[in-house]
Amino acid sequence: MKLITHNILQNNMKDGKKGYPLVLQATKIDKVIAEFNQEFLLRMLDRLEYHVLIHALEMIGMKDFLPIILPENCSEDEAFMKNLHHALLEIDIIEGELICPESGRKFPIKDGIPNMLLTDEEEMAVDSEPKSK
Amino acid sequence: MAFCKPSITSIDIANSNKLESEHVTSVYDSIAPHFSMTRYKPWPRVESFIQSLPHNSLVADLGCGNGKYLHINSTGITIGCDTCVNLLTLAKSSSPFLIQADTTNLPFSSNTFDAVISIAVIHHLSSEERRVEALKEMARVLIPGGRMLVYVWAMEQDKRTFATQDVLVPWRMKKASTETTEGNKIKKKKYRKKKLKNKVVKTGDIVYEANLDNLFGEDNFTFEIENISITNCKEDLEIINELEKVEEIENVVLEKEQTQLENTRDSFDTFMRYYHVFRENELRELVDKFVSEVRVIDSYYDHENWCVMAVKLADTS
Numbered sequence: 001m002k003l004i005t006h007n008i009l010q011n012n013m014k015d016g017k018k019g020y021p022l023v024l025q026a027t028k029i030d031k032v033i034a035e036f037n038q039e040f041l042l043r044m045l046d047r048l049e050y051h052v053l054i055h056a057l058e059m060i061g062m063k064d065f066l067p068i069i070l071p072e073n074c075s076e077d078e079a080f081m082k083n084l085h086h087a088l089l090e091i092d093i094i095e096g097e098l099i100c101p102e103s104g105r106k107f108p109i110k111d112g113i114p115n116m117l118l119t120d121e122e123e124m125a126v127d128s129e130p131k132s133k
Numbered sequence: 134m135a136f137c138k139p140s141i142t143s144i145d146i147a148n149s150n151k152l153e154s155e156h157v158t159s160v161y162d163s164i165a166p167h168f169s170m171t172r173y174k175p176w177p178r179v180e181s182f183i184q185s186l187p188h189n190s191l192v193a194d195l196g197c198g199n200g201k202y203l204h205i206n207s208t209g210i211t212i213g214c215d216t217c218v219n220l221l222t223l224a225k226s227s228s229p230f231l232i233q234a235d236t237t238n239l240p241f242s243s244n245t246f247d248a249v250i251s252i253a254v255i256h257h258l259s260s261e262e263r264r265v266e267a268l269k270e271m272a273r274v275l276i277p278g279g280r281m282l283v284y285v286w287a288m289e290q291d292k293r294t295f296a297t298q299d300v301l302v303p304w305r306m307k308k309a310s311t312e313t314t315e316g317n318k319i320k321k322k323k324y325r326k327k328k329l330k331n332k333v334v335k336t337g338d339i340v341y342e343a344n345l346d347n348l349f350g351e352d353n354f355t356f357e358i359e360n361i362s363i364t365n366c367k368e369d370l371e372i373i374n375e376l377e378k379v380e381e382i383e384n385v386v387l388e389k390e391q392t393q394l395e396n397t398r399d400s401f402d403t404f405m406r407y408y409h410v411f412r413e414n415e416l417r418e419l420v421d422k423f424v425s426e427v428r429v430i431d432s433y434y435d436h437e438n439w440c441v442m443a444v445k446l447a448d449t450s
Contacts, residue, residue: 002229004210005212005230008241037189044189116232116233116240123238126238
């Protein structure tokens with residue numbers, strides 16, 4: 001699971017509440033190489049939560065990797081963009097857990113794939129409730 | 134001798150979750166590699182939908198299966214979701230962005246994706262409420278202006294006839310245990326003897342049609358003997374061999390060589406997949422009626438599916 005994925009994952013709860021951002025605990029992390037695409041990154045920055053990315057990096061022990069506040073005119077900062085690329089797309093969480101900050105519900109990450117399935121009972125509680133951002 | 138129109142009777146949808154768990158998720162978990170081998174070619178209109186998206190799009194493939202659409206989005210990223218972990222494992226060669234999730238409860242922030250596709254997925258949901266929930270979830274996670282493309286199996290098909298809209302459709306897979314005699318390729322025939330209520334039945338030369346009304350009673354299967362040859366049936370068009378679902382009381386009893394039999398038959402495992410097949414306009418009407426966040430921009434028939442493309446409106450909150 002890449003951190004771009006973590007950035008958009010949430011636990012839908014009853015009453016339209018959401019568990020976001022999910023706490024990330026990683027026990028196995030890989031680094032992979034992905035093709036750099038600045039236009040994609042800039043397009044995603046509009047809809048990603050930058051502070052959530054910073055927090056996710058902290059949770060996996062990569063503090064100070066990116067500035068805490070998104071720099072202005074970041075598109076002109078090549079070093080920043082490369083680091084952003086690395087953070088979002090090249091860090092791969094292979095084993096670990098995602099934990100809902102509201103309910104404490106744990107979602108395992110196995111073999112790089114988070115399992116976000118709810119049990120039947122949990123699903124019934126969420127059913128037909130609006131899921132707000 | 135054998136005709137092979139699927140004869141499928143109605144089922145009472147008493148328990149959606151149990152039905153989907155037994156007749157969708159666990160089936161796909163069992164047949165994943167075989168299913169994957171038969172599902173490698175993207176459908177052209179789905180492919181061109183993805184290619185028509187803005188560059189650098191974030192796309193979700195909801196029910197991605199083995200991931201045949203995940204590599205098409207060349208400048209952006211496609212996140213693949215499926216409930217079936219065995220299919221996701223096969224999809225790993227196509228994408229590093231995979232999530233095990235249910236299409237009726239997407240674990241994503243709202244207003245996130247440029248596009249979502251749901252190709253041959255929500256016909257596996259066993260109530261209208263769940264199908265609507267899935268459509269609403271697709272709309273929710275789209276950005277305003279984002280597009281969704283949904284394919285569902287059509288009731289109106291040339292090769293298949295459905296007695297009702299809620300059906301169990303067999304997936305047949307050659308048994309791993311089928312042995313081939315070296316040289317002349319004549320196959321051994323295996324006999325299995327099973328006790329079912331008071332009946333003793335054999336597999337191998339007869340296919341049985343299950344009475345689907347009794348599918349959920351644990352030991353309550355009844356069978357009508359149809360006397361249809363397996364070898365004359367093609368792919369998933371045949372009637373059902375439900376025997377593998379029945380608890381075996383007596384296992385393999387004898388194995389005979391049938392070398393003089395030219396007309397030998399293979400042995401198959403059959404898995405029953407639940408479908409709600411859609412009538413013409415049904416999918417479009419669900420979107421129009423229940424999913425106010427989007428507007429349908431196209432509706433068509435393709436590869437025996439009814440298809441709807443819709444765009445998320447700008448002024449929804």
